[in-house]
Amino acid sequence: MTDGNKGLRRRDVLKGTGAAGILATAGCVDLGGGGDSGPYQIGMVDSQTGSLSAFGERNQRGRELALSAVNDIGIGGRELSISVQDSQSQQQTGVSAAQQLVNQQEVPFLIGAVGSGVSLAIYQSVVQSTDVVQLSQNSTSPQLTDYPGLLRMSPTGRTQSTALADIITEDGGESVAITWINNDYGSGIKDAFVDAYDGEVVYNSSHDQGQSSYSNVVSQMANTDADSWLFITYQPEFTTMTQEAYSSGVNEQATWYGADSVQGSDVLANTPDGSLEGMKVVVPSAALDQDNYQSFASEFESEYDRSPTAWAAYSYDCVVTAAITIQAADEFTGSALGDVVRDVTRPEGEEVTSFEAASEILSDGGSATDVDYQGVSGPIDFDENGDPVAYLQILSVQDHEYESTGFVTGE
């Protein structure tokens, strides 16, 4: 055991050295981003690998589009550059990535992370004691609301939990079995759901991330008489559960419901046809009816040959918000950016739907309060807790495809 422990610590050291090595060899990273010339350097911690890598890919596409939109115009003649580090969807790695960005590269603005647990861990151990602005691109755990200094672009899962509770009740579900992933995201969504749901919760148990099998969880759920099963977990974990439920012949025993993070094309591709029939999932949605979303979507489609997800839209808006904030702030420091980051998204100013429009107002002498950035993901409007306004879509699986069955807005 002692050996094992030593091994793990050494491994972390190696990880750190490895990451540093990659950076050093990449050679193109400008470590002095805070100077008076050269690009403005901000940081991003993303899930390039691990359970949430699907989100990392979506984020990357959104980030690239946003970066080119911003750099076509420039921020007062300078470019924006983002140093991206992988969190491996794990808290420990995420924290080391953030430490590298904040302490060594000294970025004043940090976009990160995807997983709520990772975002919180970064906030508590790296960002909280500094004046760096942290903006999570994809975290939806209700717990983030308790940390006003930690902003996020994706809406809180509390609205998602309320929506799920309403849908299950509407569908006539009287008893529900819940399995949730044992982290801040899972427990946050689960707690909010249990608060909101009036029926009986007959099974309420957690499971661990990244396990090779969840047959014990599935088997336990099947042993209850719940008429509804609720999955609050990540895509690979949910895929395993679906396969195991199908292999045990219990997938039709109850109606399935899922939180946002169990939805994805990989899930459909890797589960048997018909195994998810009728399942309903609530996902945060972009403002699909807005013009700027539609132009974002068509640009996205021509670039990547696929439709964007809300997650790419959040990442896009994170980058654009960061760029507008940098231009609106007096100087490129954490405290100056922190003073204006909320103002540029709030309704006091003139509504703008692109970086270009915001940039014009600011170049004409406008201040942060004169701008109200309307993101491609929605109106944003960061509140005092750092949460945006929520906009949710209900998806239902029909013939092994997701069909939209309506929208819900949350507070």
Place this chain on the structure above:
Amino acid sequence: MLASLVATWSGVVAGALAPGIAQGGLDYLPQLLNYLANGLVFSAIIVLGGIGLSLVYSIADFANFAHGDTMTIGAYAGLVTLGAVGTAGPTLFALPLGFYAALLAGIAVAAVVAVATHYLIYEPLDTDSIGLLITSIGVAFVYRALIQIQFGTGYTVYDVPTLRPIPWIEDLTGVTLTEHEVAIVLVASVLVAALHVVLQYTTLGRTMRATADNEALAKVSGIRTERVITSMWVIGAGLAGAGGVFLGLYNQLSPRMGFNLLLVVFAAVILGGIGSVYGAMLGGVVIGMVNRLTPVLTDFGIPIEPAYANAIAFVIMVLVLLVRPTGIAGEGVS
């Protein structure tokens, strides 16, 4: 006979653990059998991983942290082979012949990669066991990075349909096992039995055991220990490759699949007695079963959730080590 044994055993469990189950007694039996069946399948995969880890420890004398990723390599080699061979033709246990080709490819590629790593990295390094341990962590990262470069960071599945449970077993016992799971357990048993024969009844086995006991003494007795070490990598990594393919069949493939399982495999090997192949097999079964049987605790009203399955497996490992510091089958420390 078997049914009555299980019934007696479950009676003991019920009596010992909680009175609450008494009313649900017989109704609970199929559920318990299901956990045991799941445990058996999971154990089979852990055993395949554990043997190699134990062999490397006893013969090459270091804890190989790249072993989990060797399993991943086997799984992905199988994926490529299955893609090339296709799934047409006759099937055995509802698995196309192409899958068995994939299994062989997984074994072969994992073995080749491990042997190459040994000759290119471990041997020229000529360092002590701590040095090798740390090197193997680096090797694990390289393996995983190569797989991520080639196959992406997402997850995928083998092109064989997910099956429904075998009806007659389900009707008879309430246990839901698929033909794939039966195949995993059977093939793993065959491989383990073959290893037993090799270790006990062949010259290679005798020289391997001799090298594991005392490499210097084996060398002066005329055993070509270098050749033994190569065979050890072939056997250990080959079994890991098979374990990887089965892990992929069991649910899905992802670049972290082997690494995620590694700690559990380590627990199995240490529990069994580090360096003992038979201990690794036994440890694998115990850890696999404990891992899958965790829900029994909540079923009996003990508030420890399945999320803590690995923690419980490790607690049991520590308890066994407190009583028997050398592990279940480990030899005494002189």
